[in-house]
Amino acid sequence: MTNPPEISLVPPQIVADNAAKGLRLRERFGRGGTEIGIGRARELVERRALQPSTIRRMVSFFARHEVDKRARNFGNEDNPSAGYVAWLLWGGDEGRAWAIELKTIVGNAPDI
DSSP, X not given: OOOOOOOOOSOOHHHHHHHHHHHHHXXXXXXXXXXXXXXXXXXXXXXXXXXXXXXHHXXXXXXXXXXXXXXXTTTOSSSOOHHHHHHHHTTHHHHHHHHHHHHHHHTTOOOO
């Protein structure tokens, strides 16, 4: 019997890079994200292993904020929408894909 592959709850570098970009844009333009989003970005930038509940919260955030992608200036780094900054704070498109994939594995696993 083989052991299942080890699951890493450490955010990939691209997710950390997106969060760092979100922090830079928020600092520069003074908009986007909440204190929770800033905290999430710092966790992602530090590439600390996340708890299963955090993965679930990330999936929920992206589901609620998918509509932000239709806003004017979403993706505009010279004048970003607040939603774009917030999206990046949570890891951007790569953070969304990573969290969704990981949630299928961790499901409702308890935090450690």
